[in-house]
Amino acid sequence: MIARIARALGPEVPALLGFLALVIAVFGLVSPRFLTAGNFASIAFQLPELGLLTLAMMIPIVSGGLNLAIIYTANMAGLTLAWVLQAHGGPEAPAWAFALGTMAALAVGAAAGGLSGAVIAFTGAHPILVTLAMMIFLRGLGEYLTRGGDISGFPPFLAAIGHGTAFGLPVPLLIFGLAAFAWHLMLGRMRHGFSVYMIGSNPAAARYSGLNVRRTLVLLYTLSGLMCAIAGILMLTRFNSVRVGHGEALLLVTVLACFLGGVDPFGGFGRVLPVVIALFILQALSSGLNLLGANQHLATAVWGLFLIGVMVLRHLFGRWPFRRRKGN
């Protein structure tokens, strides 16, 4: 039984849970406010933003690529929603306008991802270059359309998404949980996920085996863009405003969260569950430092140091294998 659970969790999970326990224990001892309901609630509200963006980054990495456009894709999707809401009365916009705007935002996100994916699939250009170009395009376009400013003034009912709770849990956390479960199912059990892993290890051999490599690439970048759009919509409801550059600093943090969660930087391997635990570790670190009075920039610096430490530990022990993914 224990062996079966251990197999289902995979080799990285116990070590990551140990890290999480260590972080919680240290901050719990140092700060009296760390082990409080209020702090856990703030972690639960903050984590989904980084979490959804990390999921958007994760599948391209597993496929052997990268999506550098995630932040601006998310914000373009947020802007799309914002414009639809503004066109229908701004703060007085009805619920159907929100539904319409959400559809439009998801479409924009999927289109941005799909375009990157198509270029990667059909030209064979490197994903870093293609998504870098997409990132610059979206940033420039967004800044031109908003003149670099914010859009705000949305209907109050959006607070029920960004700040509300349902079933006793924060709504953003529920959205993240659903998204993570969908990703888990896709990578572990769906043919598309299977193809993503195989292409991540060796696209030529995958093609010789009869997999549709191009379709898989287009689809996976489309899904990455879709996940960005969900993140963008959530960010809009949480901050009640949208700006093109919002969350720029998170781009590389999502890459590191993937690596901390055991995703192989060269593609082909990586599971959702360890990545989710890695996100909790990063969020607990940042929240703990915040409670100790460190500012946000110092917290970012500590994230960086922490990740360097993890790489060194991995090397020293060499027992924390990258190359595992499924429990079954």
Add this chain to the structure above:
Amino acid sequence: MTDPAPPPAIALSRVSKTFGGVRALDDVAFEVRQGEVHCLAGENGCGKSTLIKIITGVYTPEPGAEIRYFGERMEAVTPEAARRAGIAVIWQDLALFPEMSVAENIAFETLLGPRPRLVRHARLRSVAEAALAELGVRLDLDARLRTLPIAERQIVAIARALTHEARVLFMDEPTSSLTQAETDRLLAIVRRLASRGVAVVFVSHRLAEGLDVAERVTVLRDGRLVGVHPTAGMTQSRLTELMTGKTFDAAVTARDLPGAPVVLEVRGLTRPGEFEDVSLTVRAGEVVGLTGLIGAGRTELCHALFGMTRPAAGSIRLLGREVRFRSNRDAVAAGIAYVPEDRLSLGLIQPQSIADNTVITVLPRISGPSGLISPALKDRLVAHWIAELAIKIGTPADAVSTLSGGNQQRVVLAKWLATEPKLLILDSPTVGVDVGARAGIFRIVRGLADRGLAILMVSDEVPEVYFNADRVLHMAGGRIVREYDPRAIALPVLEEAVYG
């Protein structure tokens, strides 16, 4: 022999080495004379590489071993000592710099030193030129290495070894990716080196070359010395027996299949620059061998039959119906399976698991009604094929790269047989597979044919198709030049016709 005989270039005795409980070498002796061409033969895992690494100081043997270089007893062999004694190894991967020029690759060590200094291009070129001249070869010194064919890269590697006065040269599988003409050129270079007093140790799977060029052969099996034999009077089949400890009865297995339905019928297939006007048929239960030199267009023809490229003219009929494939997925759906020549990078996805590599071609069949992959269906399918083809594995979750060449090739066969094909195309199915394991692969192939599968088997080793096919097609210059019945022709005649 006249006295005083020069001491042997390398003499080892009582060499043993254990890795984590596995006895890689057990009381092995090995001797190479000065200026001799020596063949080191044995199957994968027999200890050849370990022996070379002990000679070159990469590994330390267990106490009690005696190692002499040119008669001088070495207390501790280090890579530096081996280099000073003039012992060089050219590994199969060559270890060259693909983006650098030929001259830089040959002579880059003249640039090395304790302090930074400017590159002296003139000296670099003259050193490289001298090394190539010694080999009797002319190459463009300024060409980027990656633009050269493998055979010429190998010559560059040999020339590099000569720049630091190699007196014993180990060559690891030097001919495995060369054509016959390139091999002949390499063997000529080897003889030339030997005549200048450089001892060459040939480590090769391909037994014919070893016997052709070497004076003596040392055979290892399972880490033990089987024996040292003069190559005069030694035959390939005798050497195979020594290497594997088994006897293989090579006999022509060709049969007639008059009534069998035609599965594949190709008429006038053409793709300019690759192959011209190719016509052939393969019947159910028939093994058709396709042989010819590298560059004859064999693999290109396979790619077109598998839907990976589009022919410019001609027709392909499968079970009487004309087919046109837009991609290899169409070909798979129509019942064609293709085992590519390059198993390492195209046949399998090396880092992924044995299980995933087996089911990759049949994902819809292991999906449940929900469309999700069913772990139970997957496990059952994988277990079935592992048992069916007697694949030796640890667990199905292990990376396929952990398997030996022969077992990897069985996984490739499994993944394609799982698609229940009507036509199986095997492109050089025994490349990198041990002699002993080859027989196993051919037994499987024959068994599949007996059950009615049509098989097109490509190989540049004429004996393989001669002994294992029902008919042999000879391809040259993109055309099928002739068809042979193995029962009506002797092997040497066929080899002469193909290798010319």
